[in-house]
Amino acid sequence: MARLLQKQQNKAEQSSLKDKKVAASLKQNMQDTKELFGYGVNKDFAMRSITLKSNGKKGILFYFSSIVDGERINLHIIKPLLTAEGDRIKNIVSIENIEETSDFEKVVQNINSGKVILFVEGDTQAYAMDVADFAHRPVSKAENEVTIKGPQEAFTESLNSNISLIRKQLHNHSLINEGIQVGERSVNEVNVIYIKDLVNDDILNNVRDRIKNIKTDNVRNLEILEQFIEERPYSLIPTILYTEKPDKATSYLEDGYVVILMDSSSACLIVPVTFWSFFHAPEDRYLRFFYGNFTRSIRIFCFYLTLMISASYVAISNFHSEMIPPDLLLAITASRERVPFPLIIEVLMMEIAFELIREAGLRIPNPLGPTIGIVGALILGQAAVEANIISPIIVIVAALSGLSSFAVADLNMNFTIRLMRFIFILAAGTYGMLSLTGAFLLFLMYAASIKSFGVSFFSPMSPHFMSSEDTIFRKTVRKEIFRPTYLHLKDIQKKPK
Amino acid sequence: MQNRGLLRMKEILAMTLIIVGIKFSDSTSSLMSQQAQNGFWLIPLISFVCIFPGFLLMLYLLKKYKDKNLVELIETIIGKWAGKLICLLLFIFAFLTLTLDSRNYVEQIKQLYFQESPTDTVYYIFFIVVLFGAKKGFEVIGFTSWITLLFTKASVLIVFLLITGDMVLQRIFPIFGQGLSILLTEGVKKASIFAELFFLLIAYQSAKSTSMFRKGSIIASIIGLFEILLFFFVYVCVFDYNSIKKIAFPYHDITQFVNLGQFFTNIETFFMVFWLLAAFLKFIIFIYITSWIFGEIFAIRNFEPLLLPFSFLVVMIGLIPLNSVINELVLRETLLTIMSPFFIIFPFILWSIAFFKGDLKQ
Numbered sequence: 001m002a003r004l005l006q007k008q009q010n011k012a013e014q015s016s017l018k019d020k021k022v023a024a025s026l027k028q029n030m031q032d033t034k035e036l037f038g039y040g041v042n043k044d045f046a047m048r049s050i051t052l053k054s055n056g057k058k059g060i061l062f063y064f065s066s067i068v069d070g071e072r073i074n075l076h077i078i079k080p081l082l083t084a085e086g087d088r089i090k091n092i093v094s095i096e097n098i099e100e101t102s103d104f105e106k107v108v109q110n111i112n113s114g115k116v117i118l119f120v121e122g123d124t125q126a127y128a129m130d131v132a133d134f135a136h137r138p139v140s141k142a143e144n145e146v147t148i149k150g151p152q153e154a155f156t157e158s159l160n161s162n163i164s165l166i167r168k169q170l171h172n173h174s175l176i177n178e179g180i181q182v183g184e185r186s187v188n189e190v191n192v193i194y195i196k197d198l199v200n201d202d203i204l205n206n207v208r209d210r211i212k213n214i215k216t217d218n219v220r221n222l223e224i225l226e227q228f229i230e231e232r233p234y235s236l237i238p239t240i241l242y243t244e245k246p247d248k249a250t251s252y253l254e255d256g257y258v259v260i261l262m263d264s265s266s267a268c269l270i271v272p273v274t275f276w277s278f279f280h281a282p283e284d285r286y287l288r289f290f291y292g293n294f295t296r297s298i299r300i301f302c303f304y305l306t307l308m309i310s311a312s313y314v315a316i317s318n319f320h321s322e323m324i325p326p327d328l329l330l331a332i333t334a335s336r337e338r339v340p341f342p343l344i345i346e347v348l349m350m351e352i353a354f355e356l357i358r359e360a361g362l363r364i365p366n367p368l369g370p371t372i373g374i375v376g377a378l379i380l381g382q383a384a385v386e387a388n389i390i391s392p393i394i395v396i397v398a399a400l401s402g403l404s405s406f407a408v409a410d411l412n413m414n415f416t417i418r419l420m421r422f423i424f425i426l427a428a429g430t431y432g433m434l435s436l437t438g439a440f441l442l443f444l445m446y447a448a449s450i451k452s453f454g455v456s457f458f459s460p461m462s463p464h465f466m467s468s469e470d471t472i473f474r475k476t477v478r479k480e481i482f483r484p485t486y487l488h489l490k491d492i493q494k495k496p497k
Numbered sequence: 498m499q500n501r502g503l504l505r506m507k508e509i510l511a512m513t514l515i516i517v518g519i520k521f522s523d524s525t526s527s528l529m530s531q532q533a534q535n536g537f538w539l540i541p542l543i544s545f546v547c548i549f550p551g552f553l554l555m556l557y558l559l560k561k562y563k564d565k566n567l568v569e570l571i572e573t574i575i576g577k578w579a580g581k582l583i584c585l586l587l588f589i590f591a592f593l594t595l596t597l598d599s600r601n602y603v604e605q606i607k608q609l610y611f612q613e614s615p616t617d618t619v620y621y622i623f624f625i626v627v628l629f630g631a632k633k634g635f636e637v638i639g640f641t642s643w644i645t646l647l648f649t650k651a652s653v654l655i656v657f658l659l660i661t662g663d664m665v666l667q668r669i670f671p672i673f674g675q676g677l678s679i680l681l682t683e684g685v686k687k688a689s690i691f692a693e694l695f696f697l698l699i700a701y702q703s704a705k706s707t708s709m710f711r712k713g714s715i716i717a718s719i720i721g722l723f724e725i726l727l728f729f730f731v732y733v734c735v736f737d738y739n740s741i742k743k744i745a746f747p748y749h750d751i752t753q754f755v756n757l758g759q760f761f762t763n764i765e766t767f768f769m770v771f772w773l774l775a776a777f778l779k780f781i782i783f784i785y786i787t788s789w790i791f792g793e794i795f796a797i798r799n800f801e802p803l804l805l806p807f808s809f810l811v812v813m814i815g816l817i818p819l820n821s822v823i824n825e826l827v828l829r830e831t832l833l834t835i836m837s838p839f840f841i842i843f844p845f846i847l848w849s850i851a852f853f854k855g856d857l858k859q
Contacts, residue, residue: 320610320766431614431622433766434606437773438626441641445633448640456503462640463503 020104026058026121033062033117036108050078054086057121067114069133077116077129089118089127097130109187134158134263139165145245145409150286154244159191159263165246166193170253174198180208182225185217190225191261198256200488203453207258207271222265229271231451236419238412239452241270241277248282256489272453272487274460276471278413279303284474293473300472302407306417309401310347311424311436318343319432335391344429346390350398351422353380358402459486468494502705508639509704509713510720511646515778516693518721521728522653522748522772524601524825525690526741528833529729531826533683535738536674538729543684545722547837548691551844552718556711558848559701561857567698568793574851583843584794590836591696591787592807595780596815597829599623602776604821609749610769620812623780628808630781631788632801635703638781645774652771653724656748657731659755664734674738689836694718697782699789745821748772784808 017036023029030047037045044066052059059081063073076094086092099115101107107117107126114132139161142154151169155162163177174196179189190211194204210229219225226240227233243249244267249259252270260269270277279299284292316323317332324332339346357376364372385392401421408414420443427439450457460467468480483492530537555567562570567587572580603620611619630638673680697714704710732747735754744750749772752765788807792800818824851857 316766322763323766325760325762431619432610433770434611434619434773435622437770438622438777441645441774441777442626442629444644445630445637445641448644449633449637456640458640458644462508462643463636464505464507 017105017108022102022104022107022119022124022126024122024124026060026119029119029126030060032104033107033111033119037062037111048078050081052081052092052120053083054081054092057123059118059120061116061118062111063116063131064111064114067134068116068131072131072133073116077118077131081118089120093129095129095131099128099130100125101128102126112187113189136161142245144411145243145248145281147245147281147283147286150283151245151247153246155246155249155261155266155268157264157266159189159261162246162261162268163191163193166250166253166259169247169250170195175253178208180211182211182214182219183217184215186220188219189263190219193253193259193261195253195256198483198489198491199258200256200490203272203487204258206453207260211260219262220264222260222262222267222269225260225262226269235450236416237447237450237457238278238416239271239273239450240412241273241410242267242412243270243410244268245282251282251285252277255483256487272455274452274455274486275447275457276461278408278410279472280470281409285477289474289476296473299407302404303417305404306401306408307421307424308440309404310351310397310421311428313397314344314347314425315428315432315436318429332391332393335393338388339391340388341390344425346394347397347425348422350380350390350394351401351425353384354398354402355418455486460484466492503636504639504704504709506704506709506713506716508636508643509700509710510717511642512639512778512782513694513697513714513717514646514721514724515642515649515775516697516782517691517718518724519775519779520690520721521725522775523598523605524745524821526729526732526747527745528825528830529683529687530732530741532675532679534674535669535733535741536672536676536680537683537741538669538726538733539673539680540684540687541690541722541725541729543681544688544690544837545718547685547688547841548694549718551841552691552694553715554844554848555695555698556715558844558851559698560707560711561851563707564702566701566793567695568790571847574847574854574856581794584790586839587696588787588790588794590692590832590839591783591790592811593832594692594696594836595783595787596811597818597824597832598783599780599811600815600818600824601821601829602780603815604824605746605749606773606776608821609746610766617816620816623777624808624812626777627780627784628804630777631785631804631808634801635700635785635789638778638785639703642778642782645778649771649775652768656752656755656768657727659757660731660735660751663754664731665737666734668734668737669730685841686834686837689833689840691718692836692840693783695840696786696790699786699793745825784811 020032023032033039034047039045039047044064046061046063046065048061050059050061051057061073061077072095080092080094084092090098099110101110102124107128110128111117114134115128115130118127118129120127136158137156139153139156141152145154153165155165167175172195176194176196178192178194180192181187182190192204192207192211207229211225214225214228216228219228222242226242230239232239241252249268249270253259258271260271279296281295281299284295286292287295321329336343341349357373357380360376361369361373381395384390385395405414405418408417423443424436424439428436447457448462456463459465460469461471463486465484465486466482467484467486468482469475470480474480481493481495483489483494485492526537529540533540555570558574559565559567559570562573565573568580568584571583574580575583600620603616603623606623607614607616607619630641694714701707701710704713728748731751732741732744735751736744736747741747749765749769752768753763755764756762757764784804784807788800788803791803791807792798797803818828
C-alpha cells in the first residue's frame with residue numbers, strides 16, 4: 001500500500017513536470033533545474049552562468065559533465081556567447097544541432113541525453129545544443145558471429161557508429177532512421193531503420209505500435225526491448241532475429257525488412273523473421289555457389305544431429321535394437337555391461353554434463369579457462385567411463401550432439417534446439433520411434449504455425465511465396481530476381497530489367 | 498477455421514497425396530488380394546476408373562456453384578433437409594472409415610514394432626499426437642504436409658530402389674489372377690478406397706483460388722493411383738501367387754526384407770519413421786475434415802473444439818473390434834462394399850438433379 005501511494009505521488013510529480021513551461025525569469029528556471037537534478041549533491045551535474053555579449057543579458061548553461069564533450073562546449077558555445085555579436089542565439093553559437101523548446105519536460109530529457117541547455121534572462125525558450133559524447137568502445141571484430149570471408153566489423157554500443165556502419169554499406173537516400181521514445185522514468189530512444197520505398201507499411205506500423213505500447217519505466221537496451229515486443233514470451237521458438245553484424249543487417253534492409261537499433265546495444269534486431277533467417281549465415285552468400293551450399297548442407301545436418309542424435313540413440317537401442325547391425329550391437333552391449341543406469345539416464349546425465357561445461361566455460365575467468373576445461377573434459381569423459389558411470393559410446397553421442405549445436409550460430413535458435421533436444425530424448429524414452437516421430441511432428445507443426453509480425457515461420461517454402469528461393473539451399477547470385485514477397489513490399493523486383 | 502488463403506496447389510497436392518497415396522503401405526493390399534490373388538494390383542485401376550468420373554463431376558459442380566463446399570453444394574442442390582441427411586450419411590462414412598483405418602494403422606504399429614504393448618496405449622499415443630496436430634488448423638496441416646512430403650516420398654523411393662533386385666517379373670502372370678470377372682467385381686466393390694477424395698471436397702475453398710484446389714487434387718489423385726499401382730505391382734512380383742494373400746502388411750514386410758549393403762541388414766525402423774510421419778498426417782487431415790463435415794452440417798462455425806470429443810470417440814469405437822483380422826477383413830471390407838455404390842452413383846444423381854433444375858445453364 002505504501003509503495004502504491006509513493007508511486008501515485010511520483011506520478012503526480014511527473015505530471016506536474018509534463019505541463020510545466022520554461023519561465024521568463026532566469027532565477028525561477030535556475031532554481032527549478034537545480035532542484036530537479038539535485039545540484040550540489042549530484043557531482044557531475046554542471047552549471048555555468050555567463051553574460052551574453054550580444055544583448056548583455058545573463059544566461060545559464062546546464063549539462064552533465066560526464067556525458068558531454070567539454071572541448072566543444074568551450075569552443076563552440078561559451079566562447080561565441082561571450083565574444084560574438086548576433087541577433088539570435090542560433091546565429092551566435094557554432095553547434096550544428098540546436099533545438100528551441102518551451103516545455104520543461106523536453107529540457108530535462110535533453111539534459112539526460114547529453115545536451116547542453118541554455119536559459120536566457122527574459123526568454124521563454126530554452127536552447128538545447130547537442131554536444132553528447134557518451135563513452136563507448138571502438139568498432140571491433142564480431143566475436144560471436146565469426147566469418148572467414150566477408151566484412152569483419154561488428155556493431156558497437158553507440159547508435160551513431162552503428163548507423164554509420166549501415167550507411168557505409170547502403171548508400172540509399174530512402175534509408176530512413178526513425179526515432180521512437182520509450183520508457184517513463186528513463187526515456188530512451190529506439191531507432192527503427194528501413195528503406196522507405198520498399199518496406200511494407202503494415203509491418204512498419206506494427207513495429208511502431210509495439211514499441212509505443214511498451215508501458216514500463218525503463219527499457220535499457222535491445223535485449224530487453226526484444227522481449228517487450230515479441231508475440232509469445234513463453235514460446236520456445238524465437239520470432240525476432242538478433243545479430244551483431246552490420247552486413248547481415250544491411251542485407252535484410254535491402255530485402256525490405258525492418259531493423260531496430262538502440263544506443264546501448266552492440267547488436268540490432270531484425271523483424272519479421274522466418275526459420276531461414278536463423279538458419280542462414282551471411283557467409284553462405286559470400287562464398288561461391290557450391291561452397292556456400294556445402295556449408296548449408298553441413299549446417300542442416302548439424303540441426304538434425306543436435307536435435308535428434310541422442311534421442312535416436314535412446315529410441316533405437318531401447319526399442320528397435322534389431323536395427324543396429326549385430327557386431328555394433330554387441331559392442332554397445334559389452335560397453336554397457338557394467339554400467340548400472342538405464343540408458344536414458346546415462347544420456348541425460350551426459351547431455352546435462354555437456355551443458356554444464358558449456359555454461360561454466362562461458363563464465364570462467366580467462367586465465368583459469370583452459371585448466372578447468374581440461375579437468376572438466378577429463379573427469380566427464382575418461383574418468384566417468386572408467387568408473388562405469390557411463391558407457392564410452394554415450395560420450396561419443398553427447399559430444400556429437402554438443403559439437404553440432406555450435407554450428408547453429410544464432411543464439412536464440414541454438415537455445416531452441418538445445419532445449420528441444422531434451423524433450424525429444426524424453427519422448428524417445430517413452431515409446432521409441434513412435435513417440436519420437438510424434439513429438440517431432442508436433443514440434444514441426446507448432447513451428448509452422450508460428451508467425452513473426454504476420455509472416456509464417458516456414459515461408460517462402462510453405463506457404464509458398466515468390467522470392468529468391470533462398471531456403472535450405474540458395475541459387476547463384478545472378479539468378480536472384482525477387483525480394484521475399486511474403487513481406488508484401490512496395491517493390492519486389494531485385495533486378496531492374 | 499482459419500483461412501487466409503495461404504494454401505496453394507502444392508499444399509493441396511501434398512495433403513491429397515498423403516491421405517490417398519499412403520494406402521499402398523497399409524493392409525488395403527491384403528484386403529484386395531484375398532479374392533484376386535496375384536491379379537490384385539489391377540484392382541485400384543478399376544476402382545479409380547469407376548470413381549474418378551464421379552469425382553470430376555463433383556469438381557465440375559463445385560465450380561458451377563461458386564463459393565460452396567461439399568455440404569453447402571449438396572444442400573443447395575437437393576434441398577436443405579434431404580441434403581443434411583445425405584451429408585450426415587457422408588459424415589458417418591467418413592467417421593467409420595477414420596475409425597476402422599485408425600485401428601488398422603495402430604495394429605500395424607503394434608504388431609510390427611511394439612508387440613508387447615497393449616493396443617490401447619499405442620492407440621492413445623497415436624491419437625494424442627493426431628489431436629494436437631489437428632488443433633493447429635488446416636493451413637498448418639497443409640504446410641507441414643508439403644514440408645514432409647519430400648522426405649516421405651524419398652523414403653518410399655529408396656524402398657522401391659532397394660527392392661527392385663528381388664522382383665521376379667514373371668510372377669504377375671496370369672495377368673488377371675483368379676480371373677477377370679473377380680477383378681472387375683472386386684474393383685467395383687472396393688471403389689471406395691478412393692472415398693477420401695470426396696471427403697476432402699469439404700476443403701474446396703481453403704486454397705487461395707479454387708482452381709488450385711482442383712488442379713492439386715486431380716494431379717495428386719493420379720500420382721496417388723500411380724504410386725498404389727506401382728507398389729501393388731512390386732508386392733505381386735516379390736511375394737507371388739498365394740503367399741501374397743497371407744501377408745498382412747506387405748510394405749512393412751518389404752522394408753524388413755531389404756538391406757542396405759552387407760552391413761545394414763535391418764533398416765525397417767528408418768522407413769518406419771517416415772511412414773509414421775505420413776500416417777500421423779493422414780489421420781490429422783482425416784479427423785480435421787471429418788469434424789469439418791460435421792461442423793458444416795450442424796452449422797457449427799468454430800468446429801475445432803469438436804476435435805477432442807471426436808478423437809476420443811474414434812479411440813473408443815476403434816478399440817471395440819476384437820482383433821485386426823476382424824477389423825480389416827470383415828468390418829472394413831463391409832464398409833468399403835457399402836460405400837462404393839454410393840460414391841460411384843451419387844455424383845451422377847446430384848448432377849442430374851442440378852441439370853433438371855436448370856442450375857447448370859448459366
